[in-house]
Amino acid sequence: xxxxxxxxxxxxxxxxxxxxxxxxxxxxxxxxxxxxxxxxxxxxxxxxxxxxxxxxxxxxxxxxxxxxxxxxxxxxxxxxxxxxxxxxxxxxxxxxxxxxxxxxxxxxxxxxxxxxxxxxxxxxxxxxxxxxxxxxxxxxxxxxxxxxxxxxxxxxxxxxxxxxxxxxxxxxxxxxxxxxxxxxxxxxxxxxxxxxxxxxxxxxxxxxxxxxxxxxxxxxxxxxxxxxxxxxxxxxxxxxxxxxxxxxxxxxxxxxxxxxxxxxxxxxxxxxxxxxxxxxxxxxxxxxxxxxxxxxxxxxxxxxxxxxxxxxxxxxxxxx
Amino acid sequence: xxxxxxxxxxxxxxxxxxxxxxxxxxxxxxxxxxxxxxxxxxxxxxxxxxxxxxxxxxxxxxxxxxxxxxxxxxxxxxxxxxxxxxxxxxxxxxxxxxxxxxxxxxxxxxxxxxxxxxxxxxxxxxxxxxxxxxxxxxxxxxxxxxxxxxxxxxxxxxxxxxxxxxxxxxxxxxxxxxxxxxxxxxxxxxxxxxxxxxxxxxxxxxxxxxxxxxxxxxxxxxxxxxxxxxxxxxxxxxxxxxxxxxxxxxxxxxxxxxxxxxxxxxxxxxxxxxxxxxxxxxxxxxxxxxxxxxxxxxxxxxxxxxxxxxxxxxxxxxxx
DNA sequence: CTGTTAGCGCTTTCAC
DNA sequence: GTGAAAGCGCTAACAG
Numbered sequence: 001x002x003x004x005x006x007x008x009x010x011x012x013x014x015x016x017x018x019x020x021x022x023x024x025x026x027x028x029x030x031x032x033x034x035x036x037x038x039x040x041x042x043x044x045x046x047x048x049x050x051x052x053x054x055x056x057x058x059x060x061x062x063x064x065x066x067x068x069x070x071x072x073x074x075x076x077x078x079x080x081x082x083x084x085x086x087x088x089x090x091x092x093x094x095x096x097x098x099x100x101x102x103x104x105x106x107x108x109x110x111x112x113x114x115x116x117x118x119x120x121x122x123x124x125x126x127x128x129x130x131x132x133x134x135x136x137x138x139x140x141x142x143x144x145x146x147x148x149x150x151x152x153x154x155x156x157x158x159x160x161x162x163x164x165x166x167x168x169x170x171x172x173x174x175x176x177x178x179x180x181x182x183x184x185x186x187x188x189x190x191x192x193x194x195x196x197x198x199x200x201x202x203x204x205x206x207x208x209x210x211x212x213x214x215x216x217x218x219x220x221x222x223x224x225x226x227x228x229x230x231x232x233x234x235x236x237x238x239x240x241x242x243x244x245x246x247x248x249x250x251x252x253x254x255x256x257x258x259x260x261x262x263x264x265x266x267x268x269x270x271x272x273x274x275x276x277x278x279x280x281x282x283x284x285x286x287x288x289x290x291x292x293x294x295x296x297x298x299x300x301x302x303x304x305x306x307x308x309x310x311x312x313x314x315x316x317x318x319x320x
Numbered sequence: 321x322x323x324x325x326x327x328x329x330x331x332x333x334x335x336x337x338x339x340x341x342x343x344x345x346x347x348x349x350x351x352x353x354x355x356x357x358x359x360x361x362x363x364x365x366x367x368x369x370x371x372x373x374x375x376x377x378x379x380x381x382x383x384x385x386x387x388x389x390x391x392x393x394x395x396x397x398x399x400x401x402x403x404x405x406x407x408x409x410x411x412x413x414x415x416x417x418x419x420x421x422x423x424x425x426x427x428x429x430x431x432x433x434x435x436x437x438x439x440x441x442x443x444x445x446x447x448x449x450x451x452x453x454x455x456x457x458x459x460x461x462x463x464x465x466x467x468x469x470x471x472x473x474x475x476x477x478x479x480x481x482x483x484x485x486x487x488x489x490x491x492x493x494x495x496x497x498x499x500x501x502x503x504x505x506x507x508x509x510x511x512x513x514x515x516x517x518x519x520x521x522x523x524x525x526x527x528x529x530x531x532x533x534x535x536x537x538x539x540x541x542x543x544x545x546x547x548x549x550x551x552x553x554x555x556x557x558x559x560x561x562x563x564x565x566x567x568x569x570x571x572x573x574x575x576x577x578x579x580x581x582x583x584x585x586x587x588x589x590x591x592x593x594x595x596x597x598x599x600x601x602x603x604x605x606x607x608x609x610x611x612x613x614x615x616x617x618x619x620x621x622x623x624x625x626x627x628x629x630x631x632x633x634x635x636x637x638x639x640x
Numbered sequence: 641c642t643g644t645t646a647g648c649g650c651t652t653t654c655a656c
Numbered sequence: 657g658t659g660a661a662a663g664c665g666c667t668a669a670c671a672g
Contacts, residue, residue, distance in 0.1 A: 031417050037649080208584050238587050321667080
């Protein structure tokens with residue numbers, strides 16, 4: 001028991017004893033077993049994080065942010081990637097729960113019915129991030145994808161563009177894309193613009209390779225387009241590269257805007273106008289909220305459902 | 321005991337009993353506790369993975385590969401990022417070991433002396449990936465960064481370039497960069513080229529933003545340069561963007577090559593010549609090796625140190 | 641095919 | 657400031 005106290009930094013161990021313990025630890029190469037500790041104390045120190053994919057700098061930055069803020073209290077992250085599939089998410093939730101995480105962080109607000117049920121039955125706090133579902137399971141840290149695109153349309157209109165198209169947002173799986181597309185359509189209507197024109201993309205993950213073909217198709221279908229908003233920066237960069245190739249000047253022939261403020265958007269030529277979402281910030285905030293949610297609240301009084309909205313901003317650069 | 325067997329898929333449970341158990345599980349919302357199981361069976365099902373950063377698609381693809389191949393045996397990954405710091409790596413190793421992972425995967429072959437000691441004392445198999453240290457701790461899955469750059473120089477020479485520069489490789493921390501730079505210098509000498517010219521970059525992570533300034537500096541210092549190899553694709557893309565801006569045609573004024581075959585390199589304009597390293601493959605191979613290393617080998621006969629070399633290839637595109 | 645016993649390595653709780 | 661007792665939830669080993 002004294003060893004346990006010494007190793008866990010409790011101060012009710014005399015300096016002399018602590019010294020003796022530490023030198024024995026050193027000599028024996030003793031390493032504390034947290035699994036056993038978890039079993040006994042009923043605290044695993046794990047927080048589960050589910051993201052659609054590692055290969056998206058937005059999500060990996062978010063994870064890095066979460067990881068950083070949790071590390072301060074010695075919590076470990078258990079990451080899983082769903083591959084944008086709700087089925088896989090459901091399955092992962094079950095697996096994760098077997099590790100007895102103290103909290104669960106999910107990307108997005110759309111889950112299978114069974115997953116929702118499982119999560120509600122569980123006593124661990126759940127935080128959904130990135131989206132803004134109307135009825136979150138518990139806590140929420142995110143932003144409205146629709147509102148952000150609306151802002152972007154408004155900004156383009158303010159700059160004098162009228163014929164504005166949108167690339168992205170198919171009807172399968174990626175609810176973030178669909179939400180963004182809805183924002184676009186709503187804005188076109190609200191602002192009284194002549195016409196909405198959407199070039200849909202296939203299933204996620206959306207990437208650079210999708211941009212080129214999409215912009216070519218747009219120019220065939222609606223040659224009068226003056227500006228286009230892409231569902232993600234990667235797609236926008238692909239589009240711009242194709243414009244170089246086709247010798248369509250950006251922005252004079254066609255203005256291009258993206259979403260996500262990926263690093264490349266600051267260094268591309270032309271630099272890319274985009275919606276900045278500050279992923280590290282979302283991660284840090286989520287981590288901090290999780291610490292509050294899992295902290296020692298008086299048994300009855302668990303943290304009331306929180307709804308944090310992370311501010312976004314439109315960043316105008318050379319491409320518009 | 322019968323419940324345990326039923327839930328772990330052992331087949332020595334009658335169909336009737338299993339049925340009864342499953343319906344009780346469903347009704348009670350019972351979830352197996354793997355922590356307790358781990359304590360009892362001395363198998364945690366964890367594999368630790370340490371990478372320098374999540375925000376590098378090479379590393380995240382590798383992790384995804386590892387994760388996939390381990391999932392087939394129900395192993396969970398415990399990821400930590402070192403931020404390119406050996407100190408942090410040492411500390412992370414200690415933390416990870418407290419979770420009793422069945423194996424440990426490290427990125428790179430350079431560690432603090434204490435970390436090496438700790439790892440050698442541990443009985444868990446260690447796999448170092450990405451680099452080719454002369455004296456690996458245990459197993460190795462990687463490629464020689466130096467050899468790959470040598471190949472690239474040779475290819476450029478074969479295409480008729482003679483005055484070839486290199487961007488990257490400072491002396492602090494990122495041993496992969498340094499290794500690549502050495503490969504460059506060796507190749508220049510071996511192939512009898514007129515001169516080696518290196519534009520060093522600062523500490524990692526190296527990214528798109530470093531490319532522009534570096535290429536400008538190169539053109540000031542050595543205007544006769546015909547081609548340049550960048551330490552990473554991101555840096556090369558940054559350089560190409562700056563060339564657009566400066567109206568230096570790529571490749572006729574200056575050919576540019578990268579390293580890593582990031583997705584953007586296939587869709588940039590011009591598309592980028594690069595060294596392809598197949599990160600998913602390295603991940604899958606590493607995962608499989610780990611399964612063999614942790615598998616039930618006859619007690620005495622643990623797996624002999626393996627040294628897997630993942631083949632690389634030079635991919636020539638428009639930029640050279 | 642099913643069940644009993646013991647114990648994994650720690651922490652909680654209580655006693656001194 | 658230190659220690660004894662008990663038990664966290666599971667599985668290994670053995671018995672029937």
